Amino acid sequence: MHTDSDILELEDAAQTCTDVPMVESTANSRTRDLDRLLLRSGHLVGPNFEPSVELRDYLQEYARVLVVGAGGLGCELLKDLALSGFKNLDVIDMDRIEVTNLNRQFLFRLEDVGKPKAEVAAKRVMERVSGVNIVPHFCRIEDKDIDFYNDFIIIVLGLDSVEARSYINSVACSFLEYDEKDNPKEETVKPMVDGGTEGFKGHARVIVPGMTPCFECTIWLFPPQVKFPLCTLAETPRTAAHCIEYAHLIKWDEVHSGKAFDPDDPEDMQWVYKEALKRAELFGIPGVTYSLTQGVVKNIIPAIASTNAIISAACSLETLKIVSGCSKTLSNYLTYNGVEGLHTEVTDFVKDNDCIVCGPGVLIEMDTSCTLQKFIEQLEEHPNLHLSKVSVTHQGKNLYMQAPPVLEEMTRSNLSLALFDLMGRISGGTVHVNGTSIKNNKKTSGLRKLRVVFKGVDGMADMDTAGGA
Numbered sequence: 001m002h003t004d005s006d007i008l009e010l011e012d013a014a015q016t017c018t019d020v021p022m023v024e025s026t027a028n029s030r031t032r033d034l035d036r037l038l039l040r041s042g043h044l045v046g047p048n049f050e051p052s053v054e055l056r057d058y059l060q061e062y063a064r065v066l067v068v069g070a071g072g073l074g075c076e077l078l079k080d081l082a083l084s085g086f087k088n089l090d091v092i093d094m095d096r097i098e099v100t101n102l103n104r105q106f107l108f109r110l111e112d113v114g115k116p117k118a119e120v121a122a123k124r125v126m127e128r129v130s131g132v133n134i135v136p137h138f139c140r141i142e143d144k145d146i147d148f149y150n151d152f153i154i155i156v157l158g159l160d161s162v163e164a165r166s167y168i169n170s171v172a173c174s175f176l177e178y179d180e181k182d183n184p185k186e187e188t189v190k191p192m193v194d195g196g197t198e199g200f201k202g203h204a205r206v207i208v209p210g211m212t213p214c215f216e217c218t219i220w221l222f223p224p225q226v227k228f229p230l231c232t233l234a235e236t237p238r239t240a241a242h243c244i245e246y247a248h249l250i251k252w253d254e255v256h257s258g259k260a261f262d263p264d265d266p267e268d269m270q271w272v273y274k275e276a277l278k279r280a281e282l283f284g285i286p287g288v289t290y291s292l293t294q295g296v297v298k299n300i301i302p303a304i305a306s307t308n309a310i311i312s313a314a315c316s317l318e319t320l321k322i323v324s325g326c327s328k329t330l331s332n333y334l335t336y337n338g339v340e341g342l343h344t345e346v347t348d349f350v351k352d353n354d355c356i357v358c359g360p361g362v363l364i365e366m367d368t369s370c371t372l373q374k375f376i377e378q379l380e381e382h383p384n385l386h387l388s389k390v391s392v393t394h395q396g397k398n399l400y401m402q403a404p405p406v407l408e409e410m411t412r413s414n415l416s417l418a419l420f421d422l423m424g425r426i427s428g429g430t431v432h433v434n435g436t437s438i439k440n441n442k443k444t445s446g447l448r449k450l451r452v453v454f455k456g457v458d459g460m461a462d463m464d465t466a467g468g469a
């Protein structure tokens with residue numbers, strides 16, 4: 001606990017450092033720390049920072065923050081953000097509380113088991129931090145309209161899956177618009193702060209679509225989930241994990257025709273363990289244990305409360321910095337590693353300019369009468385694209401698909417229709433195309449984002465056509 005004299009000394013020291021007087025001091029102890037950041041300037045503030053009472057009021061009364069996930073990281077994030085002065089929080093999570101969560105998801109109690117995480121987490125933080133309002137959403141992130149996400153000034157991610165991050169990232173980036181010179185329009189930028197932990201390791205990153213790399217730009221940072229080729233499992237096992245996956249994926253089906261393996265049934269797990277052990281003995285492989293069997297089969301990654309606390313603290317601080325501008329933000333990816341000693345590092349990753357999620361995409365200008373067939377031919381001849389065998393989607397709707405045959409047949413009739421009509425007679429929009437291109441005599445397939453603009457509609461015709469790639 002600080003004594004009053006401590007605080008005075010700290011204040012004096014801070015004043016000397018910045019040489020800038022506070023705009024207005026306040027006796028309210030709840031906002032005292034926040035006031036020190038938001039009511040005065042300093043050498044470390046962001047480029048557009050204007051200290052003011054209005055800024056503090058905005059942050060507290062109007063800024064809406066979405067926390068995605070109410071698990072280990074999510075609980076910490078809600079608490080940290082509420083204590084950092086944010087008063088309007090929403091939290092979305094589709095899970096219910098399990099007994100095994102209680103060691104680290106500290107907002108939950110034994111009597112909460114079975115209840116939705118989002119609802120209990122919101123209730124508990126509101127009980128402890130007066131004045132904060134948290135709206136829980138007990139549903140899948142995909143269940144919400146895209147517009148739901150646009151209501152928030154910032155989205156903070158406390159997730160444990162690559163797919164969910166990728167989804168939220170694509171939603172946040174879908175709000176992003178570029179001007180004629182391919183600069184992101186500031187008012188369409190939806191920043192994200194992404195946290196993640198795995199055992200003693202964690203990361204905190206700042207994603208400002210159009211400015212910093214988005215999640216998709218650096219998707220390669222996530223190693224693919226360990227999956228073993230079936231032939232290795234069946235013929236040449238080399239590790240204990242190979243033996244376990246053999247028992248789990250191959251032997252189980254051979255013996256239990258039709259009965260699904262239940263990872264939560266101890267008998268099933270015991271069976272896999274014993275089969276794995278037999279297999280390991282046959283090939284002279286050591287190391288198969290019951291707990292390793294559980295770990296491999298259930299893909300268990302240990303969760304550590306203190307790692308969550310550290311990563312959440314970093315994420316909440318970045319959120320406060322981005323929303324208020326009171327300091328420059330992390331640029332742009334912090335890694336924390338507590339496995340041996342303690343290491344933190346910040347890496348400034350660069351944006352992938354061809355990113356199909358956050359990039360502006362190649363601009364294609366078209367006549368409103370141009371058919372989908374013509375459009376596809378145009379992509380083949382396009383100097384930057386050279387795409388052949390193209391499938392086309394618009395806002396998730398398949399306009400034409402090369403495969404599978406049933407989809408090809410279903411979408412074939414679209415080829416003779418005008419793209420303008422297929423896209424709902426709008427002046428232009430983003431179209432995703434999937435095709436094969438030949439570069440340096442090598443065939444590669446890939447997805448491309450294209451900005452299609454129709455000539456003479458809503459005065460968009462004079463837009464620069466040289467953009468992209």
Ligand SMILES: [Zn+2]
Nearest residue numbers: 214217355358
């Ligand atoms: Zn990107």
